[in-house]
Amino acid sequence: MNAMDTVVQGALLGGLYALFAMGLAVIYGVMRQVNIAHGDFIVLGAYSAFVVVAATGLSPFVVAPLTALVFAAFGYALQRTIINRTLGNAILPPLVVTYGLSIIIQNVLLQVFSADARSIQIGALGTASVALGAHLAVGWFPLIVFGTALAVAALLEFVFNRTSLGMAFRAVADDPEIAQVMGLRDGQLFAYATAISLAVVALAGVFMGIKFTFAPADGPNFLIYSFEAVVIGGLGSFWGTFAGAIILGVAQAIGFALNPGWGILAGHLVFLAVLVYRPTGLFARSAQ
Amino acid sequence: MSLLAVHELVAHYGDFQALFGVDVTVAQGECVALIGSNGAGKSTLLRSIAGLIPARAENVVFDGTPIGAETAPAIARRGIALVPEGRRLFASLSVEENLRMGTFSRRPGPWTLARVYDLFPVLRDKRATPALALSGGQQQMAAIGRALMANPRLLMCDEISLGLAPAVAKDVYAALRRVRADGLATIIVEQDIELARTMSDRAYCFTHGRVTLTGRSAELTRPQISAAYFGVK
Ligand SMILES: Nc1ncnc2c1ncn2[C@@H]1O[C@H](COP(=O)(O)OP(=O)(O)OP(=O)(O)O)[C@@H](O)[C@H]1O
Ligand SMILES: [Mg+2]
Numbered sequence: 001m002n003a004m005d006t007v008v009q010g011a012l013l014g015g016l017y018a019l020f021a022m023g024l025a026v027i028y029g030v031m032r033q034v035n036i037a038h039g040d041f042i043v044l045g046a047y048s049a050f051v052v053v054a055a056t057g058l059s060p061f062v063v064a065p066l067t068a069l070v071f072a073a074f075g076y077a078l079q080r081t082i083i084n085r086t087l088g089n090a091i092l093p094p095l096v097v098t099y100g101l102s103i104i105i106q107n108v109l110l111q112v113f114s115a116d117a118r119s120i121q122i123g124a125l126g127t128a129s130v131a132l133g134a135h136l137a138v139g140w141f142p143l144i145v146f147g148t149a150l151a152v153a154a155l156l157e158f159v160f161n162r163t164s165l166g167m168a169f170r171a172v173a174d175d176p177e178i179a180q181v182m183g184l185r186d187g188q189l190f191a192y193a194t195a196i197s198l199a200v201v202a203l204a205g206v207f208m209g210i211k212f213t214f215a216p217a218d219g220p221n222f223l224i225y226s227f228e229a230v231v232i233g234g235l236g237s238f239w240g241t242f243a244g245a246i247i248l249g250v251a252q253a254i255g256f257a258l259n260p261g262w263g264i265l266a267g268h269l270v271f272l273a274v275l276v277y278r279p280t281g282l283f284a285r286s287a288q
Numbered sequence: 289m290s291l292l293a294v295h296e297l298v299a300h301y302g303d304f305q306a307l308f309g310v311d312v313t314v315a316q317g318e319c320v321a322l323i324g325s326n327g328a329g330k331s332t333l334l335r336s337i338a339g340l341i342p343a344r345a346e347n348v349v350f351d352g353t354p355i356g357a358e359t360a361p362a363i364a365r366r367g368i369a370l371v372p373e374g375r376r377l378f379a380s381l382s383v384e385e386n387l388r389m390g391t392f393s394r395r396p397g398p399w400t401l402a403r404v405y406d407l408f409p410v411l412r413d414k415r416a417t418p419a420l421a422l423s424g425g426q427q428q429m430a431a432i433g434r435a436l437m438a439n440p441r442l443l444m445c446d447e448i449s450l451g452l453a454p455a456v457a458k459d460v461y462a463a464l465r466r467v468r469a470d471g472l473a474t475i476i477v478e479q480d481i482e483l484a485r486t487m488s489d490r491a492y493c494f495t496h497g498r499v500t501l502t503g504r505s506a507e508l509t510r511p512q513i514s515a516a517y518f519g520v521k
Contacts, residue, residue, distance in 0.1 A: 167385050168392065174378040181338050181372070183364035183393030183438065236380070 005136055006257045007250055012138060014229075014249025015146030016211060018242045019204035020222055021229035022152055023197040025241045028230065029160070030169045030193035031087070033094050037101040039223030041198060044105055045071060045205020046214045047113060050120050060120050064206040068199040075198030079191040087190070102219060109216035117213035120206065145207045149242065152200055156238040159196070169193060228271040234281020243283055291316045291473050292337070292368075292442055293349040297356075299332050299341050299497075306332040307497045314442065317471035321484035321505060324494030325517055330477045331373050333494075334444045337475075338370045339363040351441070364393040369440035373447050373477070375431040377419035384415035386430050390437025397439025398470075404433040407463055425456035429463065436467065443467070444475045449483065461487060481513060493517060 024038050035041075048070070049063045056063075086093035122141065129137040160166035172179040172186050180186060208214065208222070225248060233244025248267050255266020274282060290313040299307035307329045314320045322330040335341050337348055339360035348356035355363055369390070377386050387404055405412035408429040414422060419430060428448050435443055445464065449457035461483065468474055478484035484491060485505045493501035493516040501508070501516035 164388075167381060167388065170380045170385075171378045171389055174380050175376055177340055177360075178372060178376045178378070179389075180360035181340065181364055181370050182389045182434070183361045185359075185361045 002135060006253050008132075008136060008138060009142075010250035010253025011246050012142035012146050012249070013253060014246035015142065015149040016204070016207055017225050017229050017249050018149040018245035019145070019152060019200060019207060021226040021233075021241050021245045022149075022156060022238055023201040023204060024223075024226040025230050025233075025235075025238060026156065026193055026197040026200065029235065030173050031094075031190055032173060033087075033091075034098075034227070035194075035197070036095055036098040036223065037105060037219070038098075038201065038226055039221060040102045040105040040219030041071070041201045042205040042208055042222045043109065043214055043216065043219045045202040046120065046209030047109060047118070048202070049206040050118055050209060053120055060122055060206060060210060064203055067206055068202040071198040071202035072195040075194040075196075076191045078198075079194035080187065083194070084187045084190060106216050106219060113216060115215055115217070117215045118209070119213040120209040122210055126210070141210065145211070148203065148207070149245075152203070153238045153242045156196075156200075160238070165192065225267070228267060231281055232271055232274045234278075234284030236284055240281060240283030244281065247282070289352065290314060291318075291351055294333070294337065295347055295349065297333070297336055297343055297347045299329070299336050299343070301332075301341075305497065307336070310494075310497070310499055312492055312499070314473050314475060317473055318490065319468060319474045319476065319488045321488035321491040322475060322477045322494060323479075323481055323484050323491055323513070323517075324500075327496075328494035329497040330494050331446055332497075334370060334446050334475065334477065337363075337444065338368060361393075364438060365395065367393075367395060367439070367441035369393075369435035369438045369443050371428075371431045371435045371443070371445045371448060373450065375427045377422075377427055377430055377434070379418070379420050381419055382416050383411055383419050383422065383430055386419045387411070387415075387433050387437050390434045393438040395439040399436045399439050401437070404436055407436075407466065408433055425452050425460060428452060428456075428460050432460070432464070432467075440472070442473045442475070446477045447479060448476070449478065449480060457483075 020042060024035065027033060027035050045067055049060055049067050052058065052063045053060050083094060083097060086097045125140055128140045130140060131137045160169060168184050168189055171182070172184060172189050176186055229245035229248050230241050232247050233240035233242070247270060251270040252263045252267040256263030292314040294310060294312040297307055297310045298305065310333060312333065322333065324330055332341065336343050339358055339362065343356035345354040345357040350366055350368065355366060378389060381389070384401065387401060410426055411429055411433060414426065419427065422430060432445070432448065448460055452460065476484065476487055478487070485508065488505045490503065491505045491508055492499050493513060495516060501512060
């Protein structure tokens, strides 16, 4: 494996991490809250698509947007019925509740699917690749994931910066009290944010399930990658999160190339280095 | 009938009681000043009216409807707008976005971006800049403009001269006079007692969470006000 190849494969892996991380960034960006069950929702997305693909024989690329729609509706309902009740001045209740959700999801998945690893098959596309120069070939599927992540980042940037909904999202994050005085219902906004987050999470989950094998307890790792990407990128911009995820993917790929046991560790080290030297992240838009 | 009637309003922050049965009314088209020393409870009253501090329905009656128990967004939609103490513009929004925030209360009326920019021309030039890049006076104008964009029936201004150079404060109040020219009911909280008196039709003086003096602004005398201010009998 040459160095160029390592970096490119890492960047493509980063595309998947970007999808992981943007769902987390949406919720943090609007509610200033971390959804501890985020990684478990990614895994749940993968299992959901796995079941539907097995039952219907539909292509995973058709099932992915359907899963995203269902997850959006589920996210909206979850936020309105449960998580909104935990919001207040204390930061702990929403953490505890989403931690509880995490445990519930893992155990339900374990009951239903056992601990065996599964994966979602996409046939020949899974191994098809395109040559970029003499020594470099990239898989079609990682390219699709990367392109999807770019599109999602662009779409989220558009929604947050160019629409009334996005303006309301930023306002409620800045000053929830005054946002209410302006006539905004924060519970409703939070539900929209969770809906958007879970739609992205579902896409991320399906793609994850195609790329990797997955098991019920995999979620917390994905939460950590997401969190690391968000922190590396810095708050306030989805392009920042995207870049943070690419850096994380490249760091893991380089670590892995040096020694197969060092991949994840290298990612953590880059994350820690950013925390120490640039705690606001590398591409933070605002100094908050 | 008054547009706003606050009756026996109490307010708490946790165990701390900030208002002890306050009665305040504002008539259609009237300007009412709230004065009183620091911590007297003026902002708490405005925050209670705006729905940020819970009250009982009958404690706040707006246009004949008991609204004390409604949420802040519901009250905003009824046409009560607050220019909060310290301005509190949205940091990650541009000047124009801050103004547009006023439109979420979905109230049609005469106030539009164009009219706010006519009132405060400097904001037009700065409309794309981040709100917190404005000077203090400009931020105050943006906070007033944001409230006006809601086309309120009652405008509540909490210390809009706070931290401003006297000349700038004068400009801001001059603009408020123009805003009020067509009879917008207004509550102002103002530390400068002379300014408060000349701006308002009636005034209430607050001391330790109670109204200790009230009357027509032109008729209140200095000694009366000082006595009420310092709780001297
Ligand atoms: N968030 C809060 N938590 C606890 N106590 C508060 C809070 N806000 C205000 N208080 C207390 O309530 C009382 C009334 O405060 P309020 O802000 O209404 O006074 P004010 O008349 O507006 O004063 P100022 O002129 O300084 O703005 C004060 O004793 C203050 O310390
Ligand atoms: Mg005050």
